Amino acid sequence: MSIDIDKCTGCGACMVACAVENNVPPAPEGVNERKGITWIRVFRLDNGAEGVDRKWAFLPMLCQQCGENTPCVSVCPQQAVQLDPATGIVGQMPERCLGCRYCMAACPYHARYFNWWDPSWPAGMEKTLNPAVAPRMRGVVEKCNFCHGRWHAAKARAAAQGRRDLDPADYVPACVEACPTSAIRFGDLNDLENAPERGSFRLLEKLGTGPKIYYQTQRDWVREIAAAPGGTERAHG
Amino acid sequence: MLMFGLYSAGLCLVKGLNQTNMDNRFAFGLWIFLDLTVIALGAGAFFTGFLLYILKVKELGAVINSAVVIGLVCYSGAVAALLVDVGQPLRFWFTFWYPNVHSMLTEVTFCITCYLTVLLIEYVPIVLRNRRLRQVPSFLIFEFELHKLVYVLAGVGTFLSFFHQGSLGGLFGVLRGHPFAFREGLAVWPSTFFLFVLSAAAAGPSFILLTTWLVSKISNRQLVRPEVLPLLGRISGMLMIAYVLAKTVDTLIWINHTSPGAGVPAWQYYSWKPFGTWILFAEIVAFGLIPALVLLTPRLRLRSNWLVSAAALTCIGIALNRFVMTLQTLALPTLSFDPFLSYFPSWQETGTFLGVVGFGVLVYSFSFRYLNLFPQERDLEQPEAAPVREPALAGRY
Amino acid sequence: MFPWNYGFHWGAVSIVFLGAFYCVLTVISTTLILALRRTYRSAAQGRADRIRWRSEFQELAARDRLCRHMLSGEFPYRECRNAFDCRRCEAHARILEKRRPAAVAETEEEVFGMAFPLDRLYHRGHTSVLPQPDGTALVELDELGRRLIGVPDQIALPQPGTRLRANGTGWRIRKREADIRVLAPVDGEVVDVSPARGGCLLVRPAEAAFDHLLTKSEVRPWLLREMERLQLALTAQGAPTLADGGVPVDDILASYPSADWDAVCSRMFLQP
């Protein structure tokens, strides 16, 4: 997946589409951004300037599906997290999760979220849940899995037509589909045409976690901030 | 206190962890920090056992019972807190059934569970020594026989403790995502593994020293021979100095090599108030070197107030280290644009912890009341009465 | 955890890890089982009494474990290593050889106005043994013991025919909250019993070796010692020191209603 920060207007469509697709419940009373569940979250960067020179950029942040010594996989005490060798997706098994939150401590991107509350929907709204994704229970960790429900559906559709393998068109995550500016693009990194174009960078590359999300920007200040390591910038997101 | 603790714990279990002030960034909060500390302090049990039964340091026989009880208290408390801390306590057995052997946490879980069992077994003879229970012959014999085998348990305990104390350190050493905590090390174990073992071993005796001193102050009885406490102090001191040295070396390596390697210059961590470099200083010098030196200076060691305060400093130092490892690690931002967060435990968290402490105190004081924690105590009652002289004319009438 | 569990991989790490885990488990469980088996065995062999005495002897305060020969001044300081069973103590044997027979055979020792006739032997648990001409021996509380207890509330005497073991339980006496096990001074078989004078037994000793009991000249120093201990025990109870001159009245207990008698008696009858 690659994300063009310059195209992102921070409209939040991806966050909403994600929540709708993956049956993430709306916030209970008293939730703040520190306890909320947003598999994809748009962070706001600004160039720190004051007045009319002030500029914003928006950086959608989701699970980076780290490919090399994935932090969360090795720490989970009960194999609730694993890196799918076939798809390269880091999978989280809520029904196996103990809720020790060690993986959250391990994740440098804070892309994992804990169900602090019992999941609850306003009366009647549970009718709108997506049957392709199981709602999580309280006390477990969850995270983006590139809309695995859609992956399943695509597989099933292909199978119904007797195909084993998928076309790129068969399967895109909800956020990609929803992005109005098509800032988020999605494809198999192994295909040549999806090779990350030059000038694109990954977050916290130096940690050696091999994230699979590539970011692009033409603006230097954005690149400086986004590529920089921890805590060099004042925060806005 | 216990009631309040139970109530808060109940809240957390029934309503879920939203009762706490932990959040997605502060996945670990007060509980984990205190678990780490408590377990480090409880290390006295294994280390004293090790010295007494394996290295045959007889003098420690005076405190071993107390040490075991402390260990038991600390560990059971820690486990209790953990059960509240996890989101799905009903699934605790998953860790055993489907262990991920690469995770430090698995190691911790396994070891702590085993070690708790060991402690319980070690606790049994102490209980059975109670005069009433001893009237039952089978208990008596069992205690006797078990006590003959206790060195085996001590050995196992040492083994287990070594590993779980270490793994507790490893927990944070392996966090590649947090350059602040990440360390390289030997084989699968990051350096924090060994640091934790050392520090725990160092803190344990100090804590026993403290408790013994405290108990004898409270009950104002003399519980152990005067030379025992300084001995503990000395042991603690030696380990402490070793720890401080190791820690210093490790820190230097980390500042100059590991952390930059992860793309973060080390000064950055300390640019966030209130966690300035003072915390590093405090950890290594104020609460590390100084008490160590005090404990190693015979003259000071023999003065009880120096001894005790040094021991206290040591314990605080270890606590501080655990604090840095858990909370500061999580507080520091990793992404450039995420904020430095601070966290303050909610009353439910505090309550639960207080409950655990209350439970600990309760168990300990019961043991102290009904069991013979300090075998030397009997010998140490000084006869105030002058030796009886036979009256000259005794028996004339 | 087991190879057949889902998600188990035969990796080196898992083998080492789980291997270690199972070793630990086995060690712990074997230890337990061992302890239990031994317990069962010893219980079957009825070694309870001996074990009890052993462990209790260890529990005694150091100064209650002093060797008789220290009392009688042969050693400056010496703790008994044989649980007051001098029969297999070579030091004792040696000393006996050295010791010249007592010059004058007093017939009666009187300490603090308590009569300790020397025709009999004394056990440190405050029992006396009077060998009878017919080879049996009369076992009863000594004067101090009697005065300590005074009039017992209740006495549990063994059935005739019971085998006694030296330092094992002779008989039990209840007095107020105190439940006293009077230690048997000798090995042997109970022939006859009577509740008189705090209980006394007629015992046919296993062998006529009474070396382990105190005799003649040892009695006085021992008693002085005992008085000291009594004093100590009482002061530990916050009771005033013994009545003037320290002459113990009959039924000492009655004169110290406040004292925790259980503690005192257990102290004096060597049961920590």
Place this chain on the structure above:
Amino acid sequence: MKATRRDLFKFAAGGATGLLLTPAPWRLVTDAALWSENWPGIPKPVRGELRTRFTHCALCPAGCAVKARCVGDQPISLIGLPGKPLCAFGLMGHQLPYHAGRVRQADADAVRAVIAKRAANETVAVLDLRPGRTASWTYRRAMAALPRGVYLAARSSVPAVNLDAVKIILSLGVPVLDGWGTPSNVQQARSHFRLIQAEPAESRTALLADQWLKIRPGTELELVEALATGRGGAGTGLNEKVIASVANELVQAGALFLAAEESPSVLELNRKLGAVGKTIVAQREAPVPRSWKPAPVTPINSVPERSIGVLLIDESAADSYVPWSKLEGKLAPDALVVTFASSQAGYGRQAKHLLPTAVYPESTGDIPPAIDSPLATFRLTTPLVAPPRGVVNPAQFIGGLAAIDAADALRERAGAIHAAGRGSVCTYADGRSIPVEDIQPDQFWKALNDGACWIDEPGGKLLPPVLRASTPAVVALNWEKRAARGPMPPLVSKLYQESNLRVRI
């Protein structure tokens, strides 16, 4: 033989051992864990056949095409068409009916009776918050039929903006990038127009704009004057150079110029810059049946004070609001205010009666052409979910007051469009576009209902709008405005509560 305590122990021990050899304890442990999987209260999503249905989003005048993924008849997610994405709200639209604050019950008949009684000899006014719909026509017809009926539109007729022609936009606080117009169009056009945002506050449009003129609050018009005349403008807090350069730019590129509120001077400047007729063009409406006799659109200002006896407010689809203060003066002392809304959020606070209406996607209706479509369009929003019992259809209710049956109004109008024979209908299911004359009226009607849009043919030159003394207000519903009004889909919490992407209202 009597059992001693010892025996009991043995018995218990035996029991324990035996129990361990049965499935019972293990089953229980496992079940406990499984139970935590479907904890009570965790809903089970309904399974069923997946279907795709099309409709139009009625949440704002953009009226984007919506592709709904449904399980059985229940929509589980909404998405735009390829290249025509939805905004965050559109994506959540299917959750609106479940908003907690929704009003569901009211005694419509009683209200009807009361109104009918007063309508005989008092002025009845309808305030339409989204003019240009078929429903609006119904209101006008009804008002025409009533003895003293007045039709008030929340805004005077909107011109269309021809975004393709736009080279530069100077916006006076209009959230151009934040909810204005049709998202997809704006996004496409964004590549070829330059945006200058004149706004006192740090809005996201301001911060995403190419240039931001941070003017003092309330000095928009002064800025306009300055730009028009080239003099003054000191009050805006900008220095002359900036103003001059901007004015210069505007003159260079014959530009579209937007204003936040109606004002003659803005219109004047637009005229001067040649925007009118080129980028600001007349809004065209789809044909209506000749038989419809509408009442005129009365500007609110021209309504005499304290004259309205019965005020009916259609809030069921609200674009632009009229400040209550403005309305209050027009009401007679004992005026009866009835609002048709789904929640108390809007005029419900002031109204005497609130008649619950269906909300998107339960409602049926059409959506007036978007501000950025110079061509006339006709698009239906058809219910994806059946509306709950007890909701009132404002058009039919108000029509009913004047004995006008508005139930088939949409169909009649579709007929009229078909009769006119212009334009083509493009169906979303297959993405085909067929000229109207090639299909039968009922096919046309069916197509419209199954998700299709009628677009007038781009015939002729774009006419300059017939404008009164002012450039009309720009219809812009940015997030904050919207949140301040009607109910929001619950999941909005993701945007402002569980992250700080948006400021909380």
Place this chain on the structure above:
Amino acid sequence: MSHRGTLFFLAGALIALGAGWAGFPRVIYRSRPQPVEFSHKVHAEKAGMKCEDCHEIRADGSFAGIPRREKCAGCHEAAMGTTLAEKQFIDGYVTPQREVQWSVYARQPENVYFSHASHVKLAHLECATCHGDHGTSDSLRPYQEDRISGYSRDIWRAMKMNDCVACHRSHGFEKSCLDCHK
């Protein structure tokens, strides 16, 4: 004495065993009969239908599961046979247009994803491989539900996770949890 001990021990053990093996299942499982007396056998043999005639796989690859009323009504608008069961079915459901509340033996937990399409169309598995002789059974046995976990007791023979895994392993299809979990 020790004999007595053992005696008691054994007694305890036996009772516990009895309770655990015989009593416990009765307690833990709630059993309820299916709403309609249905015979796969009859449909398969008399009517000569195949599984997929009723349980079809939709175009999008999803599985229709147990047919809904109108599908049954397609044949059973009026009684075809003389059986009481059919009559009850028609009177009770077809005529009043009520849906039948079947309890599905094979209903997997919510977090399980299973695609009939890929197993049937790609892997060419027989229905019987997983569903056993359900397709030829003459009557529907009562549905047993676990009181605590709320799951069906016997998801036939080969539909526990371990069974799936075993098969997947043997065919080298075992990649990650997410393959079968959602």
